[in-house]
Amino acid sequence: SQTIHQWPATLVQPVGSPLSLECTVEGTSNPNLYWYRQAAGRGLQLLFYSVGIGQISSEVPQNLSASRPQDRQFILSSKKLLLSDSGFYLCAWSPRQNIQYFGAGTRLSVL
Amino acid sequence: KQEVTQIPAALSVPEGENLVLNCSFTDSAIYNLQWFRQDPGKGLTSLLLIQSSQREQTSGRLNASLDKSSGRSTLYIAASQPGDSATYLCAVKQPPGNTPLVFGKGTRLSVIA
Numbered sequence: 001s002q003t004i005h006q007w008p009a010t011l012v013q014p015v016g017s018p019l020s021l022e023c024t025v026e027g028t029s030n031p032n033l034y035w036y037r038q039a040a041g042r043g044l045q046l047l048f049y050s051v052g053i054g055q056i057s058s059e060v061p062q063n064l065s066a067s068r069p070q071d072r073q074f075i076l077s078s079k080k081l082l083l084s085d086s087g088f089y090l091c092a093w094s095p096r097q098n099i100q101y102f103g104a105g106t107r108l109s110v111l
Numbered sequence: 112k113q114e115v116t117q118i119p120a121a122l123s124v125p126e127g128e129n130l131v132l133n134c135s136f137t138d139s140a141i142y143n144l145q146w147f148r149q150d151p152g153k154g155l156t157s158l159l160l161i162q163s164s165q166r167e168q169t170s171g172r173l174n175a176s177l178d179k180s181s182g183r184s185t186l187y188i189a190a191s192q193p194g195d196s197a198t199y200l201c202a203v204k205q206p207p208g209n210t211p212l213v214f215g216k217g218t219r220l221s222v223i224a
Binding site: 006032034041042043044046049051059088090092096098099100101102103104105107 | 145147152153154155156157160200202208209211212214215216217
């Protein structure tokens with residue numbers, strides 16, 4: 001069966017520090033991969049999605065970047081975190097054109 | 112641009128009641144619609160997926176309907192239980208299907224024992 005792993009579960013980082021959140025999927029190949037951010041009162045905001053290795057679509061201009069170095073690995077990064085980067089980050093995957101499955105999320109606090 | 116709206120934003124009901132959560136979308140040309148549940152501080156769990164050609168899907172006490180022409184979906188929860196308390200999110204996928212979901216902001220449900 002397919003599983004999605006996202007870590008860490010919580011993270012506290014100072015302003016200006018770098019960020020790397022990792023997401024991996026097991027039990028499938030060539031999935032669509034997604035990064036979302038959820039802020040209080042704003043709902044789920046799509047940040048990046050990828051339909052294949054090295055193919056990244058950015059939905060919102062921001063302080064973040066994403067990479068997909070392997071088929072089932074999706075990484076969210078920042079060189080210098082801002083206070084406004086705080087939030088709940090969710091990784092998700094889907095087979096082509098089908099149900100979307102989410103990871104457990106990472107609570108990021110930038111202080 | 113597709114927009115998804117969920118009403119109400121929050122709902123509190125006594126245990127045992129049947130309830131309906133509403134979702135509307137502005138562009139009726141959707142590929143599918145998915146309902147999710149999110150517990151506080153957790154990821155999203157998929158509840159039901161309705162393809163554009165379908166009118167409803169059922170899973171246990173949950174029933175989701177889709178009226179594409181009017182841009183509406185409802186999630187019906189029968190005999191609600193305190194364990195149903197969570198935020199319920201609706202999301203639609205546009206054709207050709209290999210596109211990201213567009214989410215509503217969710218309805219926060221509290222079922223009171």
